[in-house]
Amino acid sequence: MEQQERAHGADRGAEHGPDDAGAGYEQWKGKGVALRAFFYIAGTHLFAGFVWLLFTLGEHAQK
Numbered sequence: 001m002e003q004q005e006r007a008h009g010a011d012r013g014a015e016h017g018p019d020d021a022g023a024g025y026e027q028w029k030g031k032g033v034a035l036r037a038f039f040y041i042a043g044t045h046l047f048a049g050f051v052w053l054l055f056t057l058g059e060h061a062q063k
Helices: 002-016 019-059
Strands: none
Touching: none
């Protein structure tokens, strides 16, 4: 009886393979890193544009 259960458990593992469980997680992690990088880069550009706007407005201000 135990051999049948072991064989059944081995068959279940063979369907998905040992590397398949981590593959989805790694892909999800990669998407998260890419999304975070996009927001950091976009945020940095927005901040730089705001600072540039401040310098431009300050340059044209009446003194």
